[in-house]
Amino acid sequence: MGEFDLIRRYFQRPAGDGVEVGVGDDCAVLAPTPGARWLVSSDMLVEGRHFLSTVDPARLGHKALAVNLSDLAACGATPRGFTLALALPRVDEAWLAGFSRGLLALADAHGCPLVGGDTTQGPLNLCITVFGEAPAGQALLRGGARAGDEVWVSGTLGDARLALEVFRGTAALAGDGFEAVRAAMERPAPRVALGQALRGIATSAIDVSDGLLGDLGHILAASRVGARIDADALPRSAVLAAQPLALQRQCGLAGGDDYELVFTAPPGARLPDVGVALTRIGTLEAEPGLRVVDARGAALEHGLRSFDHFRA
Amino acid sequence: MGEFDLIRRYFQRPAGDGVEVGVGDDCAVLAPTPGARWLVSSDMLVEGRHFLSTVDPARLGHKALAVNLSDLAACGATPRGFTLALALPRVDEAWLAGFSRGLLALADAHGCPLVGGDTTQGPLNLCITVFGEAPAGQALLRGGARAGDEVWVSGTLGDARLALEVFRGTAALAGDGFEAVRAAMERPAPRVALGQALRGIATSAIDVSDGLLGDLGHILAASRVGARIDADALPRSAVLAAQPLALQRQCGLAGGDDYELVFTAPPGARLPDVGVALTRIGTLEAEPGLRVVDARGAALEHGLRSFDHFRA
Numbered sequence: 001m002g003e004f005d006l007i008r009r010y011f012q013r014p015a016g017d018g019v020e021v022g023v024g025d026d027c028a029v030l031a032p033t034p035g036a037r038w039l040v041s042s043d044m045l046v047e048g049r050h051f052l053s054t055v056d057p058a059r060l061g062h063k064a065l066a067v068n069l070s071d072l073a074a075c076g077a078t079p080r081g082f083t084l085a086l087a088l089p090r091v092d093e094a095w096l097a098g099f100s101r102g103l104l105a106l107a108d109a110h111g112c113p114l115v116g117g118d119t120t121q122g123p124l125n126l127c128i129t130v131f132g133e134a135p136a137g138q139a140l141l142r143g144g145a146r147a148g149d150e151v152w153v154s155g156t157l158g159d160a161r162l163a164l165e166v167f168r169g170t171a172a173l174a175g176d177g178f179e180a181v182r183a184a185m186e187r188p189a190p191r192v193a194l195g196q197a198l199r200g201i202a203t204s205a206i207d208v209s210d211g212l213l214g215d216l217g218h219i220l221a222a223s224r225v226g227a228r229i230d231a232d233a234l235p236r237s238a239v240l241a242a243q244p245l246a247l248q249r250q251c252g253l254a255g256g257d258d259y260e261l262v263f264t265a266p267p268g269a270r271l272p273d274v275g276v277a278l279t280r281i282g283t284l285e286a287e288p289g290l291r292v293v294d295a296r297g298a299a300l301e302h303g304l305r306s307f308d309h310f311r312a
Numbered sequence: 313m314g315e316f317d318l319i320r321r322y323f324q325r326p327a328g329d330g331v332e333v334g335v336g337d338d339c340a341v342l343a344p345t346p347g348a349r350w351l352v353s354s355d356m357l358v359e360g361r362h363f364l365s366t367v368d369p370a371r372l373g374h375k376a377l378a379v380n381l382s383d384l385a386a387c388g389a390t391p392r393g394f395t396l397a398l399a400l401p402r403v404d405e406a407w408l409a410g411f412s413r414g415l416l417a418l419a420d421a422h423g424c425p426l427v428g429g430d431t432t433q434g435p436l437n438l439c440i441t442v443f444g445e446a447p448a449g450q451a452l453l454r455g456g457a458r459a460g461d462e463v464w465v466s467g468t469l470g471d472a473r474l475a476l477e478v479f480r481g482t483a484a485l486a487g488d489g490f491e492a493v494r495a496a497m498e499r500p501a502p503r504v505a506l507g508q509a510l511r512g513i514a515t516s517a518i519d520v521s522d523g524l525l526g527d528l529g530h531i532l533a534a535s536r537v538g539a540r541i542d543a544d545a546l547p548r549s550a551v552l553a554a555q556p557l558a559l560q561r562q563c564g565l566a567g568g569d570d571y572e573l574v575f576t577a578p579p580g581a582r583l584p585d586v587g588v589a590l591t592r593i594g595t596l597e598a599e600p601g602l603r604v605v606d607a608r609g610a611a612l613e614h615g616l617r618s619f620d621h622f623r624a
Contacts, residue, residue, distance in 0.1 A: 026519060072338075
């Protein structure tokens with residue numbers, strides 16, 4: 001099967017709403033909503049670094065798009081479409097069928113059509129660029145937080161990292177518990193509806209991809225504020241809560257790959273209910289720096305670093 | 313040097329016109345021109361397949377963006393910005409300095425700022441997604457050509473392929489001649505101004521990336537027409553014209569990597585003068601298929617295939 005057959009068979013769909021030209025010309029052509037701003041994000045996934053070679057291809061397709069939709073969610077954008085560039089060692093039709101099924105199911109669920117891309121031969125590499133929209137001036141950015149704002153996080157944190165530790169052999173888990181944290185790692189749910197609902201409410205937001213402390217650190221740096229975080233307030237699954245406390249804190253504070261939103265809002269802000277749990281985990285302070293305390297207010301020496309692709 | 317230092321040092325620039333948020337948040341935020349359509353294209357470049365490991369990093373930076381701008385050019389779009397996702401085996405500052413210099417010089421020349429992206433560790437892989445604009449209904453597409461239209465090509469064809477043949481050892485060339493064709497391969501000039509000038513004039517367009525016959529074939533398929541092409545009319549450089557005729561035809565008709573525009577226009581259309589040579593190479597016909605003839609009208613058995621990443 002050649003490159004163009006491959007694209008037609010697995011990735012070409014009829015152009016949808018707002019897509020005037022989709023897969024199959026030199027460019028896709030989209031119609032922006034009048035007055036909206038255009039939001040763009042790009043992520044590259046490499047085998048062995050972002051996913052294991054053993055991952056189910058449908059889950060990989062899901063995750064490749066999910067991590068990009070999560071960036072749109074963090075900015076409060078409405079998804080409009082995405083491109084996929086794919087380097088494959090060889091044409092493996094079973095793999096392509098699974099990958100495209102997982103990818104396009106999530107795309108359909110978010111009304112975010114695949115509009116173009118590229119395929120080539122090479123070491124397995126997935127690059128997705130996603131486009132969304134938000135009304136002018138309403139995108140959620142990292143730099144709008146103020147001292148006194150509360151710090152909130154969606155869903156639970158740490159399960160994806162716990163799954164990774166099981167794969168690494170440094171934690172033990174089996175049966176349903178393992179399947180649950182593995183699903184958290186492999187099938188994250190991007191908080192797209194929550195991000196849109198936070199427009200005009202949150203003062204800043206970011207998605208938790210490299211670990212809570214590191215990602216929150218980007219908000220603190222951009223907003224020039226500090227924070228006090230209660231490690232014991234972090235929302236965690238029953239599976240993670242059954243692990244040793246040190247592992248819970250490692251996974252929750254610095255785990256990464258969560259794709260939950262951490263955001264800030266003034267005290268008393270009316271937070272949206274979109275069916276996702278929201279937990280208050282701390283407060284922003286004028287004093288720079290990130291202070292992690294336990295439930296009694298005692299300082300924790302965390303020393304936890306967030307993930308860095310050239311340091312980890 | 314960590315991931316974020318790397319981005320700041322080599323890739324972060326102040327946000328420019330129409331870029332409300334550039335590198336450094338979860339998404340870039342751009343302001344579309346009212347009424348314009350948004351055009352998107354994505355290309356992935358892999359070492360050993362799209363470029364040689366010996367390529368000068370500044371030229372690679374240039375080419376990585378040039379091939380994407382060429383897709384915008386083929387659609388008649390005005391560049392607005394791009395994202396870069398980069399997998400690197402290791403942090404090599406000399407390489408990054410050269411690469412970003414070549415990349416950003418071309419970006420500046422076309423007013424097309426780098427607005428975001430991703431960096432990770434992995435086998436060398438470059439993925440650029442480029443965004444542009446065109447007035448509603450004016451994007452140049454593959455499907456608008458009609459029987460009777462003339463077929464035109466910009467610049468010259470075949471030099472990049474000739475350079476590749478020299479690298480492969482199947483053609484011999486030295487000195488200035490080699491440097492000229494090597495520059496054609498490594499520093500293609502995307503025909504952005506020409507593409508925009510062809511809006512409302514050309515009935516279809518595509519850029520020559522996989523080889524003239526293959527790329528023209530996409531126009532014929534999308535427009536449901538055939539074509540008669542005069543192989544001897546193909547514009548070629550003095551360096552290529554000094555090669556054996558069979559090699560000239562191979563390089564010109566099926567070379568690829570040219571990044572010239574091939575477009576169709578009705579006879580008598582007033583073609584724009586943007587300082588790029590335009591050569592008429594044939595005519596569209598109602599009869600399906602692609603007929604290649606010589607200057608005397610005799611049919612050539614070309615049997616030339618265009619480049620396919622999973623067949624070549």
